[in-house]
Amino acid sequence: KAGVTQTPRYLIKTRGQQVTLSCSPISGHRSVSWYQQTPGQGLQFLFEYFSETQRNKGNFPGRFSGRQFSNSRSEMNVSTLELGDSALYLCASSRPQTSGILIDTQYFGPGTRLTVL
């Protein structure tokens, strides 16, 4: 079974631009989560999508947004890029239970390394 794929793997942008990152989850997985990893803040949760709806959101400004398509593929968008947005953006998919405690294993992709100049 193919793992989580993310495109592109590397990206260089300048301040003020916007960027769109893509994530294809493992086949059959309906939940996609996004995380930002920086040396200073570590791994931080951005948001989670399930059945095309944002279900959970982390503490990030509105410049960070996302969406999920009917085939469970997800995109995240960052507008008006700032230098501090330089990070590794990780996508994770899971097949969460529809009820009860949500403790399904998260499967991570290799990430997209975004550099903002």
Add this chain to the structure above:
Amino acid sequence: DAKTTQPNSMESNEEEPVHLPCNHSTISGTDYIHWYRQLPSQGPEYVIHGLTSNVNNRMASLAIAEDRKSSTLILHRATLRDAAVYYCILRGNAGNMLTFGGGTRLMVKP
């Protein structure tokens, strides 16, 4: 989710056992203890999880204290490939997301 505390780094010799500790004194009764690790230049990967009883799988063992305020991830024979950052995470009813702490950077010496 409740907070966890882990040592910043640990060192081990290859082919020796490694015990990675995690303190979670504010754990609630419904929190599961999960461990993930992140190998260099890769996304995190699931290692093991448990609730109350000790757990074993092909990657590692998880020993959970009787009061559940601490746990230990055990790698029975460390290999160079086990060099990674190991994260201890508590998961309860807060949603289908992971709250990462600083983790423990494990270095394995040949």
